[in-house]
Amino acid sequence: MRVKCVICDKVESIEDETLMAKRLRNRPIHTYMCKECYERIELNTNKRIATGSFHLYRDKKTDDNW
Known part of the structure; x- marks a missing residue:
């Protein structure tokens, strides 16, 4: 699967069977960041x-659930 970083517009390939690929396919709100942008x-x-x-x-309610 080809993906594009939302910050630097770098195009990369990821395996189709990975969890990240599944999230990107099934939930369009999820965005991809390349490793360099994520680390920065x-x-x-x-x-x-x-x-x-x-x-x-x-929110205090969400802190208790974590």
């Missing part, structure tokens, strides 16, 4: 969390 966003988010001024606002 993860790194920047961890930097923001380390500053102490980053707050993740979640």
Whole structure:
């Protein structure tokens, strides 16, 4: 299956039988990010969390379920 990163528009191929491919086929709201973009966003988010001024606002009901 050919997929396109939503951030950098890089086209990649993933196996048709993977969980990610199934999610992309069955639920159009799911988007694909390439490994480089995913790691870059993860790194920047961890930097923001380390500053102490980053707050993740979640509903108390959903926090209890996790």
